[in-house]
Amino acid sequence: MTGPSLISRYMAGRFLRAWTLILVGFALLYLAIDFMEKLNSFTNAKMDPGRILLFFAAQLPKIFGLMAPVAALVATLLVLTLMARNSEIVAFKAGGVSLLRLSRPLLAAGLGLSLLAFALAEVAAPRTTALANRIWEEVRRGGQASTLVKDLWIKGVRLVEHLESYDEADGSAAGLTIIFTGEGQAVERRLSARRGRFLEGRLDLEEVMDKTYGPGRSFRLARRAGLTLPNWPAPPPGLSRADKSSEEMSSLELWRSIQRLSAEGFGPLRQRVDLQLKFAFSLLPLVMVVVGLPLGFWREKGGSPALGICLGLAVSFLYLIAMELARSLGYAGLLPPPLAAWLPNAVFILFGAWLFSYLRQ
Numbered sequence: 001m002t003g004p005s006l007i008s009r010y011m012a013g014r015f016l017r018a019w020t021l022i023l024v025g026f027a028l029l030y031l032a033i034d035f036m037e038k039l040n041s042f043t044n045a046k047m048d049p050g051r052i053l054l055f056f057a058a059q060l061p062k063i064f065g066l067m068a069p070v071a072a073l074v075a076t077l078l079v080l081t082l083m084a085r086n087s088e089i090v091a092f093k094a095g096g097v098s099l100l101r102l103s104r105p106l107l108a109a110g111l112g113l114s115l116l117a118f119a120l121a122e123v124a125a126p127r128t129t130a131l132a133n134r135i136w137e138e139v140r141r142g143g144q145a146s147t148l149v150k151d152l153w154i155k156g157v158r159l160v161e162h163l164e165s166y167d168e169a170d171g172s173a174a175g176l177t178i179i180f181t182g183e184g185q186a187v188e189r190r191l192s193a194r195r196g197r198f199l200e201g202r203l204d205l206e207e208v209m210d211k212t213y214g215p216g217r218s219f220r221l222a223r224r225a226g227l228t229l230p231n232w233p234a235p236p237p238g239l240s241r242a243d244k245s246s247e248e249m250s251s252l253e254l255w256r257s258i259q260r261l262s263a264e265g266f267g268p269l270r271q272r273v274d275l276q277l278k279f280a281f282s283l284l285p286l287v288m289v290v291v292g293l294p295l296g297f298w299r300e301k302g303g304s305p306a307l308g309i310c311l312g313l314a315v316s317f318l319y320l321i322a323m324e325l326a327r328s329l330g331y332a333g334l335l336p337p338p339l340a341a342w343l344p345n346a347v348f349i350l351f352g353a354w355l356f357s358y359l360r361q
Contacts, residue, residue, distance in 0.1 A: 009105075015106050015109050023067055027060070030067065031056055031059070034059070047138075047139060058128040059129075061124040062125055062132070065281070065282075068117050068285050069284035069287070070288070070312070070313070072110055072285040073291065073315060074309055074313070077295060077311055078305055078309065079296070080292075080293070080297055081308040106293065117282045122251060125247075127248075129248050149235075150166075151246075161177070162177040164176075168235075170197075176196045178190070188213055189213065190213075191209070208223070209221065210222045279341070281323075288315075290349050290353070291349075292312065292315075292352075293352065294352055294355035295311060295315070296308070297356075323344045327341075
């Protein structure tokens with residue numbers, strides 16, 4: 001067995017063992033906190049214990065997707081910090097092994113984890129997430145079957161209506177957007193409301209933003225505490241029951257949904273952003289390794305493992321903020337969907353490469 005193979009197996013083995021232990025620890029902590037938060041809801045709904053266990057088991061693929069990148073970053077920092085404390089990095093460099101050579105096995109492992117995360121997100125996560133969402137809706141309704149429809153689109157004559165969520169049981173809705181069009185499908189008026197309710201043939205809206213368009217690009221904006229639209233029927237029962245949220249679909253299913261909505265004349269901007277995010281987020285374990293390598297190699301001797309864990313959590317939190325900001329800008333149409341999804345990854349990869357360039361090889 002050659003020296004490089006020994007180095008690769010040694011580095012990759014240490015990283016994967018640390019990653020596995022950290023992932024299990026984070027997953028158990030996530031489940032414990034989630035269980036404590038939802039315990040009263042399960043008790044009030046008188047849910048069967050087997051149903052409760054099924055709910056948490058169904059969340060495991062989603063938890064893996066969320067925790068795998070954080071675990072990859074923390075494992076990278078922890079392994080390199082422990083090597084520095086044992087003077088292993090100095091010994092490797094004295095033997096002619098560069099930091100880039102030590103990094104390759106970790107980068108390969110990060111790429112493997114990204115491929116695993118993508119496969120899991122495509123095969124298992126959509127179905128198990130849908131199951132967990134259905135069980136939770138049953139809990140919210142006191143053990144009864146869910147009547148909540150999400151991401152509902154309705155197209156009428158010179159009208160497009162979108163409801164982020166709609167409860168068929170009581171007619172309540174959240175996140176309403178109603179677009180009135182004129183000749184040539186030109187937008188004449190746009191209503192955005194935080195909440196609404198279909199009641200006795202009318203629609204009552206709350207916290208409304210009323211945007212009326214004039215000639216050219218001029219428009220008039222008015223904010224209203226409430227607004228009632230008379231003669232406004234509720235969505236027919238069962239309409240779009242087959243629709244799913246983006247997290248409940250694979251990338252292929254989401255792409256087909258985008259094609260269908262586009263063919264029907266809708267502008268599925270959110271779905272386009274979510275599709276790009278599925279690919280970008282799957283690559284995140286590799287991105288976190290790229291960022292963690294220069295931070296872990298920064299001190300060749302000494303270092304605190306606890307400090308490495310805290311640093312990893314802090315960097316993960318910064319990435320989460322950047323991702324949510326870019327996602328919001330994408331949803332608002334201020335950034336193209338590919339840029340909104342991939343910008344945080346690009347920034348963090350460039351930041352990691354820039355830091356690595358300052359290390360003494």
